[in-house]
Amino acid sequence: MDEENPGIMMGADPNITMEMILDMLKLLDYENKFCKNKGFKPISKFYFAQAQSNASEQFINFISLVSWLLLINNH
Numbered sequence: 001m002d003e004e005n006p007g008i009m010m011g012a013d014p015n016i017t018m019e020m021i022l023d024m025l026k027l028l029d030y031e032n033k034f035c036k037n038k039g040f041k042p043i044s045k046f047y048f049a050q051a052q053s054n055a056s057e058q059f060i061n062f063i064s065l066v067s068w069l070l071l072i073n074n075h
Contacts (some may be wrong), residue, residue, distance in 0.1 A: 018049035026066075034068045 022045050025034075031042050040061060052058040 015046060016050040018047070019045040021048075028069075030065075030068075030071070034065065035073075038064060038068070040064065 024044065034040065035042050043061065043065075047058070048062060
């Protein structure tokens with residue numbers, strides 16, 4: 001781990017990191033509580049780890065997901 005940024009693993013494979021994040025999202029039942037309620041498709045384990053053909057859609061999905069995560073944590 002990086003001492004200045006705890007939680008960030010230097011040299012970590014982004015695909016593996018994204019797979020771990022997706023597992024955590026599934027524990028929060030994001031497929032039902034976020035995707036179905038907000039009209040989003042469930043993301044793949046590569047969605048944020050690799051560039052997508054529509055970067056603006058990817059950014060909107062990221063912002064929406066982060067907003068939902070903050071909302072469920074009362075922030």
